Amino acid sequence: MQLFDIIGPVMVGPSSSHTAGAVKIGYVAHKLLAEPMTEADIYLHGSFLATGKGHGTDKAIVAGLLGMQPDDIRIPDSLSIAEGLNIKINFAGITLKDANPNSVLLKLTGSSGRKLEIVGESLGGSIINIAAIDGLSANFSGDHPTLIVHNLDQPGHVAEVTSMLSHKSVNIASMQLYRENRGGNAVMILECDQEIPDKAIEWLKGLEGVEKVTYYSLV
Amino acid sequence: MSYKLLKDVVDDAEKNKLDFWQVILNESCRESNMTEEESFKQMTEMYVAMKEADRCYDADVRSASGMAGGDGALLEKFRLQHNRLIGDFLAKVMEKAVKMGESNACMKRIVAAPTAGSCGVIPAVLITYEETKKVSQDNIIRALYVAGGIGEAIAESADISGAKGGCQAEIGSASAMAAGALAYLEGGDNEAIIHAAALALKNMLGLTCDPVGGLVEVPCIKRNVSGAVNAIVSSSMALAGIRSRIDPDEVIDSMRRIGSLIPECLKETSKEGLALTQSAAGIIGQLR
Numbered sequence: 001m002q003l004f005d006i007i008g009p010v011m012v013g014p015s016s017s018h019t020a021g022a023v024k025i026g027y028v029a030h031k032l033l034a035e036p037m038t039e040a041d042i043y044l045h046g047s048f049l050a051t052g053k054g055h056g057t058d059k060a061i062v063a064g065l066l067g068m069q070p071d072d073i074r075i076p077d078s079l080s081i082a083e084g085l086n087i088k089i090n091f092a093g094i095t096l097k098d099a100n101p102n103s104v105l106l107k108l109t110g111s112s113g114r115k116l117e118i119v120g121e122s123l124g125g126s127i128i129n130i131a132a133i134d135g136l137s138a139n140f141s142g143d144h145p146t147l148i149v150h151n152l153d154q155p156g157h158v159a160e161v162t163s164m165l166s167h168k169s170v171n172i173a174s175m176q177l178y179r180e181n182r183g184g185n186a187v188m189i190l191e192c193d194q195e196i197p198d199k200a201i202e203w204l205k206g207l208e209g210v211e212k213v214t215y216y217s218l219v
Numbered sequence: 220m221s222y223k224l225l226k227d228v229v230d231d232a233e234k235n236k237l238d239f240w241q242v243i244l245n246e247s248c249r250e251s252n253m254t255e256e257e258s259f260k261q262m263t264e265m266y267v268a269m270k271e272a273d274r275c276y277d278a279d280v281r282s283a284s285g286m287a288g289g290d291g292a293l294l295e296k297f298r299l300q301h302n303r304l305i306g307d308f309l310a311k312v313m314e315k316a317v318k319m320g321e322s323n324a325c326m327k328r329i330v331a332a333p334t335a336g337s338c339g340v341i342p343a344v345l346i347t348y349e350e351t352k353k354v355s356q357d358n359i360i361r362a363l364y365v366a367g368g369i370g371e372a373i374a375e376s377a378d379i380s381g382a383k384g385g386c387q388a389e390i391g392s393a394s395a396m397a398a399g400a401l402a403y404l405e406g407g408d409n410e411a412i413i414h415a416a417a418l419a420l421k422n423m424l425g426l427t428c429d430p431v432g433g434l435v436e437v438p439c440i441k442r443n444v445s446g447a448v449n450a451i452v453s454s455s456m457a458l459a460g461i462r463s464r465i466d467p468d469e470v471i472d473s474m475r476r477i478g479s480l481i482p483e484c485l486k487e488t489s490k491e492g493l494a495l496t497q498s499a500a501g502i503i504g505q506l507r
């Protein structure tokens with residue numbers, strides 16, 4: 001643990017896992033959607049469902065979805081802010097298979113009709129993990145710029161992405177590959193040390209066999 | 220932090236003729252690639268946020284459960300009108316500790332130190348110290364490095380979360396951190412600092428985590444008061460020259476072992492202790 005994890009972070013209470021972590025999950029989803037959100041279906045699992053009300057987990061997730069960070073003093077008012085923006089928010093309980101006790105499934109719709117589905121877990125001490133994106137496994141913390149590429153499971157896509165990154169001098173901190181079945185849908189998740197230029201992201205989107213590109217930027 | 224033990228920090232301080240806080244500052248620069256100025260600025264921001272949170276206390280708000288809120292105002296009134304029992308310093312510390320814990324429960328902005336549940340202990344002691352003793356803010360920031368170093372050593376060798384180590388790991392750690400900081404501010408040497416921390420932690424060993432309804436409210440908020448007061452008495456003992464008969468790093472290791480022996484039902488799961496009482500059931504029944 002680093003010094004400013006001990007003295008800090010500055011956050012809106014009451015709980016680092018049920019409040020600050022929940023904001024962070026919402027915030028990562030907000031960045032990944034990358035366009036104004038019109039609708040959010042929020043499914044709370046486990047302890048998020050059981051004690052979420054008292055911890056303001058509902059408000060925290062919505063605040064993150066609106067682009068707020070864990071230290072934003074508007075977090076308690078997020079539900080009415082969302083209402084003012086005409087964003088439809090629905091809450092429900094769910095039992096997710098093999099999920100961490102503090103988990104949430106988010107189904108989001110953006111203004112262009114873009115859909116995004118993620119499962120986020122709060123691991124304690126405001127550390128989070130994104131455990132699934134659009135039904136496929138994932139595993140990233142939102143602490144690095146992260147590139148998520150959904151593609152067909154064909155040879156060559158990994159090389160295309162990694163050589164593009166090296167061309168742009170972006171160093172890869174971690175890389176994961178998941179697929180449904182051979183030749184089916186696959187996803188690669190790359191956590192990077194530097195930000196990836198917008199142009200490079202656009203270029204990736206145009207590649208054959210690449211179905212969806214999602215980028216989580218820290219800026 | 221690369222130091223696993225408090226003893227290593229003290230040895231390094233003595234070898235390089237540095238203060239305890241400087242060793243921690245240097246180490247934080249190394250681990251997060253910051254300059255001394257950047258680190259000091261960030262620590263100052265933490266302290267300013269603590270003071271801001273203290274100032275923004277709102278006596279009229281209540282938490283979603285209805286269990287938390289308003290007690291800070293009661294203590295303030297007590298301090299101003301009825302307190303003939305304890306000194307003003309102590310009364311102020313108690314008041315600030317409750318206020319911060321209540322602010323946290325009521326979704327206000329606080330600084331986790333080391334956790335949100337224990338966010339009242341360190342600011343209660345340090346802000347009161349700055350206000351009463353009229354020392355410079357930079358002095359308080361240095362004391363925060365001392366506190367942070369003690370917290371890091373505890374996190375390295377044991378735990379700082381209630382879910383892993385029980386409340387001794389949260390309020391206990393915060394109390395040890397505050398005790399060390401206070402010993403530093405009062406001119407104690409490195410021995411006094413780590414023994415203040417050890418004495419404080421010893422008083423908290425075995426404290427379980429049994430929050431009502433799983434919420435960071437009962438017993439958490441008032442435990443911030445006892446953690447803060449315990450920091451004051453422990454640092455006073457250390458400043459008087461009293462030493463923990465058990466080596467400070469061994470106290471931390473004892474906390475780790477005790478923490479692993481505390482059953483799951485008393486580690487933030489709300490399945491035993493205060494969380495299982497009839498009173499708790501009544502409060503939580505209303506909430507659902």
Ligand code: SF4
Pocket residue numbers: 336337380381382385386387389390427428429430434435436437438439440442487
């Ligand atoms: S009882 Fe548990 S939740 Fe409350 S302050 Fe202590 S460790 Fe934290």
